[in-house]
Amino acid sequence: MADVRNILLVGVGGQGTILVGKILSSGLVKAGYDVKMSEVHGMAQRGGSVSNQVRFGKKVYSPIIGKGQADILVSFETMEALRWLEYLNPQGKAVVNDYRIPSAPILMGKCDYPEGVLETIKGKASTTVINAGEIAEKLGNPKAMNIVLFGALVKSMGLTDIDWEAVIRENVKANTAETNIQAFRAGMEASI
Amino acid sequence: MIKLLTGNEAVAQGAYEAGVSYAAAYPGTPSTEILENIAEYKGDIVAEWAPNEKVALECVIGASIAGARTLAAMKMVGVNVAADPLFSFAYSGVNGGMMLVSADDPGLHSSQNEQDNRYYAKFAKIAMVEPSDSQEAKDMVKAAMEISERFDTPVLFRVTTRICHSKSLVKTSERQGAVKKPYVRNVQKYDLVPATSRKLHVAVEARLKALEAFANETELNFTEWHDKKIGIIAAGVAYQYAKEVFGDKASYLKLGFTFPLPMAKIRAFAKEVGTLYVVEELEPFMEEQIKAAGIACIGKEKIPNIWELNPDIIAKALLGEARPVIDYDPSVVANRPPTLCAGCPHRGFFYELAKLKNVMSTSDIGCYSLGGAEPLNAKDTTICMGASISMGHGAQKMYDKFGEPLRAIATIGDSTFLHTGVNSLMNAVYNRSNLITCIMDNRITGMTGHQENPGSGFTLQGMPTKAVDIPALVKAIGIDHVRTVNPLDLKEVREAFAWALALEEPSVIISRWPCVLKKHSAADREEFGDYRGTCVVDEAKCIGCKACVRTGCPALRFNKDTKKVKIDAVQCTGCKVCAQVCPKKAIAKVGE
Structure with missing residues (x-):
């Protein structure tokens, strides 16, 4: 469906992709879109590769995004961007966190963390690289890395008409709302 | 209200609205969140974790016969465990409406096989519905209750991972009052001795005919006319995929009530369209029946019967179309398999187990399924819930008979032990093997995301309750040699293995330490203290x-x-x- 837009969030279990998917989809629903979102639970939670797929538009059928279909690929971890790159529309945008989490085979020294991932992606698609970990750390909350990336996503997708700060407040614990909003703003700025 | 709900949340909402009063389940991906969400309706719905799926279904059957609307939920392999009561309840029929949610896992995201449970409806001769999004998941609970009561049948409510774990918009309503029918003793219906069941089988066949007539009338099965050159029959998420690919370029016969199939409606649809495709995920369940009815259609010769279906597969198979993709070398990307968490109590235990020589390590279903991977390489087998102990017993008997020096060591979690491991352990004692059984008690059902169980001290709806005393239980079964160890103390683990290997009778080692992700209860804090650090x-x-x-x-x-x-x-x-x-x-x- 031509009017449907596709957002693919990928990362590693435990990085908070699910919360971003939740904030994103609830904001899109408020804005009046038909929204479908798909995520995979279960074994993926134990440090595996995870994806969260959000599709929105006038009418959405499939809850999953096909290869070459994502308008934006937001990768919370550097190498994961490369794993999922075939899902990105060649005309789409990649937002990649400059943050490496070595997987089990890498930790054991069975293989190496791939070099030049960011360069490869930049050479293939319109790419924004963000050091969300550093930004979140500067704000005093390394865990808000996911919301920094969410800010970058909103900016890159041009979804700035929605009152995201209100949506964030509704979806996070009250005592973390302010840090998360700061993280969101920092992510928006960083993606210019 | 309009809400964005997962299919599982929508089923729970549907149960609430449809006046369901009792629900029971054993956790299993992708079904788990159904009961977790139903549990929120305290006061309206009694929601319970059962120790296994057979028990869950039998509890639900009892509640239905008592006159309440009821629901059981489980993952597809759980239905195998519950198949015994299911096939007989199919004969007796219901009093209060009853549905069994079978949550299938095409693509094996979190399962040991890829079985297509639609065949259970045909096998057990019961009605089946299949929602294709969250709105239908909610609405079809009510429909299932009405079908169940009207036709006196259990209803198989079949969903898949992409229905369970995808969110879409749902219009919610108020709860319709829970109507409890009176219980009436009726041995001709509920007392399945052979003389009764012989008669009931006749009734079951008549019911199938009535259900097929209903299938042809119900709004759950509807036609969407567009271009008639291509006609598509689809159900469940496959319908959404087909719409994604063909849009208005094809006509659809969308099926929500999928057993018995509405063959008259299918025949009429087939007559109107040029090429008829049956688009279904996994097995040719509908295609086989449609072809057997003499209706020409195209299905599995184009669309694979393995792994998850998606719109890309349909577009390529039926239209020869594929979107352009970025060309790059994905082979440099390292695998990222799931691993045991940092601080997982299973790690130290497996580390020591893997060092033992001449051991066959039979394991089970749970987080410890991850213990077989590099670098631990600590287990040899995983088949199904509870199998570690019984398989270990069978193997040990053969090593003994043929004079091989191997020892079988079974590893099983607390929840899995209470699921079906207890009977297996009883068997090992009864049949006199010197099996070593390790119960890896991490004080919670871990893999599915921390559900209470009969050993954890709390019910699903948060009530404190008795916790099974596992050492006392295994002693009562007849295990004379029981040791409880702290799995974070490797010396203690090592010594326990040496002790057990020297025994000529069956033994149990209980590794007792809470899951590192578990929210500790007061009892946990008292027992395990504050051990966290860096x-x-x-x-x-x-x-x-x-x-x-x-x-x-x-x-x-x-x-x-x-x-x-x-x-x-x-x-x-x-x-x-x-x-x-x-x-x-x-x-x-x-x-x-």
Whole structure:
């Protein structure tokens, strides 16, 4: 469906992709879109590769995004961007966190963390690289890395008409709302 | 209200609205959140975790016969466990409406096989509905209750991972009052002795005919006319995929009530369209029946019957179309398999188990299923819930008979032991094998995301309750040799294995330590204390031997350039398993 837009969030279990998917989809629903979102639970939670797929538009059928279909690929971890790159529309945008989490085979020294991932992606698609970990750390909350990336996503997708700060407040614990909003703003700025 | 709900949340909402009063389940991906969400309706719905799916279904059957609307939920392999009561309840029929949610897992995201449970409806001769999004998941609970009561049949409510775990918009309503029918003793219906069941089988066949007539009338099965050159029959998420690919370029017969199939409606649809495709995920369940009815259609010769279906597969198979993709070399991307968490109590236990020689390590379904991977390589088999103990017993008998020096060691979690392991252990005692059974009690049902169980001390709806005393239980079964160990203490684990291997009678080692992700109860805090902290590596002492890395802890990072190990302070929980395997005592817990 031509009017449907596709957002693919990928990362590693435990990085908070699910919360971003939740904030994103609830904001899109408020804005009046038909929204479908798909995520995979279960074994993926134990440090595996995870994806969260959000599709929105006038009418959405499939809850999953096909290869070459994502308008934006937001990768919370550097190498994961490369794993999922075939899902990105060649005309789409990649937002990649400059943050490496070595997987089990890498930790054991069975293989190496791939070099030049960011360069490869930049050479293939319109790419924004963000050091969300550093930004979140500067704000005093390394865990808000996911919301920094969410800010970058909103900016890159041009979804700035929605009152995201209100949506964030509704979806996070009250005592973390302010840090998360700061993280969101920092992510928006960083993606210019 | 309009809400964005997962299919599982929508089923729970549907149960609430449809006046369901009782629901029971055993957790299993992708079904788990159905009961977790139903549990929120305290006061309206009694929601319970049962120790296994057979018990869950039997409880639900009892509640239905008592006159209430009821629901059981389980993953597809759970239906195998519950198949015994299901096939007989199909004969007796219901009093209060009853549905069984079978949550199938095409693509094996979190399962040991890829079975297509639609065949259960045909096999058990019961009605089946299949929602294609969350709105239908909610609405079809009510429809299932009405069908169940009207036709006196259990209803198989079949969903898949992409229905369970996808969110879409749902219009919610108020709860319709829970109507409890009176219980009336009726031995001709509920007392399935052969003389009764013989008669009931006749009634079951008549019911199938009535259900097929209903299938042809119900709005759950509807036609969408567009271009008639292509006609598509689809159900469940496959319908959404087909719409995604063909849009208005095809006509659809969308089926929500999928057993018995509405063959008259299918025949009429087939007559109107040029080429008829049956688009279904996994097996040719509909296609086989449609072809057997003499209606020409195209299905599995184009669309594979393995793994998840998606719009890309349909577009390529039926239209020869594929979107352009970015061309790159994905082979440089390292695998990222799921691993045991940093601080997982299973790690130390498996580390010691893997060092034993002449051992067959039979294991089971749970987080410890991950213990077979590199670098632990600590288990040999996983078949199904509870099988570790019974398989270990059978294997041990053969090693003994043929004089081979192997010893079977079974590893099973607390929840899985209480699921179906108890009977297996009883068998090992009864049939006199010297099996070593390790119950890895992490005080919760771990893999599915921390559900209470009969050993955890709480019910699904948060009531404190009796916790099964596992050491007392295994002693009562007849195990004379029982030891409980702290799995974070490797010496204790090692000594327990040596002790058990020297015995000529069956023994049980209980590894008791809470899941590192578990929210500790007051009892946990009292028993296990506040052990959390962080370990650090003294780089001057580290010789880069990687002994610690071979525990497979994701908090340990070996630096190839410096040949030293570093510990990620964010992930480390201070379990000290790595410190115990370090030959140079280079690792210590901060503050100790």
